[in-house]
Amino acid sequence: MAQPGDSKQKLRDICRIAARVFYEKGYDGASMQDIAKAVGLTKAGLYHHVGSKDRLLYEIMNYGMDILDETVLQKVKDIADPGEKLRQTIIGHIDLIVRARDLEITVILHENRSLKGALRKKINARKREYIQYIENLIAQVQEQSGGRVLLSPPLAAFALLGMVNWLYQWFQPEGPTKQNELSQGYVDYFFRGLLGSVPPA
Amino acid sequence: MAQPGDSKQKLRDICRIAARVFYEKGYDGASMQDIAKAVGLTKAGLYHHVGSKDRLLYEIMNYGMDILDETVLQKVKDIADPGEKLRQTIIGHIDLIVRARDLEITVILHENRSLKGALRKKINARKREYIQYIENLIAQVQEQSGGRVLLSPPLAAFALLGMVNWLYQWFQPEGPTKQNELSQGYVDYFFRGLLGSVPPA
Numbered sequence: 001m002a003q004p005g006d007s008k009q010k011l012r013d014i015c016r017i018a019a020r021v022f023y024e025k026g027y028d029g030a031s032m033q034d035i036a037k038a039v040g041l042t043k044a045g046l047y048h049h050v051g052s053k054d055r056l057l058y059e060i061m062n063y064g065m066d067i068l069d070e071t072v073l074q075k076v077k078d079i080a081d082p083g084e085k086l087r088q089t090i091i092g093h094i095d096l097i098v099r100a101r102d103l104e105i106t107v108i109l110h111e112n113r114s115l116k117g118a119l120r121k122k123i124n125a126r127k128r129e130y131i132q133y134i135e136n137l138i139a140q141v142q143e144q145s146g147g148r149v150l151l152s153p154p155l156a157a158f159a160l161l162g163m164v165n166w167l168y169q170w171f172q173p174e175g176p177t178k179q180n181e182l183s184q185g186y187v188d189y190f191f192r193g194l195l196g197s198v199p200p201a
Numbered sequence: 202m203a204q205p206g207d208s209k210q211k212l213r214d215i216c217r218i219a220a221r222v223f224y225e226k227g228y229d230g231a232s233m234q235d236i237a238k239a240v241g242l243t244k245a246g247l248y249h250h251v252g253s254k255d256r257l258l259y260e261i262m263n264y265g266m267d268i269l270d271e272t273v274l275q276k277v278k279d280i281a282d283p284g285e286k287l288r289q290t291i292i293g294h295i296d297l298i299v300r301a302r303d304l305e306i307t308v309i310l311h312e313n314r315s316l317k318g319a320l321r322k323k324i325n326a327r328k329r330e331y332i333q334y335i336e337n338l339i340a341q342v343q344e345q346s347g348g349r350v351l352l353s354p355p356l357a358a359f360a361l362l363g364m365v366n367w368l369y370q371w372f373q374p375e376g377p378t379k380q381n382e383l384s385q386g387y388v389d390y391f392f393r394g395l396l397g398s399v400p401p402a
Contacts, residue, residue: 026227026228026230026315027227028227028229029229030229110370114227150389150390151389152378154378155383155386158367159390161367162363162365162366162367163359163360163363163364164363165367166359166362166363166364166366166367167359167363170359185352186360188351188352189351189394189395192393192397193393
């Protein structure tokens with residue numbers, strides 16, 4: 001349902017509100033009627049915009065991946081040094097998870113059992129592409145460091161993604177640890193784990 | 202619903218089957234009728250054993266924490282050296298996540314939004330106790346290493362738990378990476394990240 005301009009914005013608004021309803025009631029527990037009501041549309045109006053409940057879930061996940069693209073990957077695309085690019089990607093991804101605004105979308109993105117068939121494959125392909133990007137960066141960083149490969153790029157990528165994506169389970173922005181302390185601590189920890197030491201910035 | 206002997210085993214059997222139904226249909230999407238049918242009980246019989254749907258969810262999570270206790274913590278309780286104890290705890294926790302048998306229980310344990318009120322508090326207290334155990338071990342390992350604290354024990358504990366708990370999202374026991382390679386790689390990666398180097402075993 002890629003749509004230009006206003007239509008795209010409308011779809012994103014629907015996604016954001018629907019994500020909240022799914023988050024609260026569960027995908028199976030939330031009806032299209034519940035979502036229409038929350039969005040301020042008739043049920044027919046909602047179906048007109050999103051096609052079906054499956055498709056709506058897909059659109060929410062796709063929106064989640066768009067947010068990752070727009071707020072993380074676009075910002076680092078011109079960085080040439082792989083170490084710095086990886087560092088900024090980690091900081092951006094942490095920022096994405098920690099920002100409360102998109103919490104529901106982030107959570108739904110991780111619980112993709114409800115999505116079936118072709119739509120699930122499409123989302124998994126987008127996730128796979130991001131993981132591949134991280135793995136490639138890691139391999140470049142390892143090569144640049146010139147040392148022995150201490151952990152394979154796929155294992156390192158998933159260790160990183162696990163650490164960062166798990167933040168939504170526990171990190172409280174109002175808690176004792178500030179976000180920049182968290183980011184700095186986790187970036188350095190990751191590079192030490194990967195290379196044995198933190199490369200100079 | 203702590204019950205001795207046979208009753209406890211019966212409850213665990215119910216938990217294991219119910220976890221599978223919740224995993225497939227979602228907590229809100231699965232009815233007590235669905236679960237009774239899967240377990241091979243009448244609906245009244247199921248209510249007799251578990252009290253309510255909420256309580257059943259709580260029993261599943263509690264069972265998940267029992268499994269952690271029995272299969273991870275009991276095995277390491279007599280290890281005196283904090284480094285070795287932490288190493289074996291990580292290996293045991295990875296084994297727990299990777300074993301397909303309890304997959305549904307593990308997943309449900311991580312998605313505890315459906316549980317409310319006092320029952321949720323009880324489960325969170327058990328989780329908190331485990332996290333505290335990990336944090337204490339980490340602090341002891343840092344102290345023993347005598348170096349500067351590179352990452353605070355809470356941040357290190359959650360980095361570790363994120364990495365390990367995330368395994369259920371991607372690790373395939375039949376895939377290219379064998380479990381012992383994974384465990385060894387992740388233990389060493391964690392210690393390097395924590396201390397800058399892997400302590401001798």
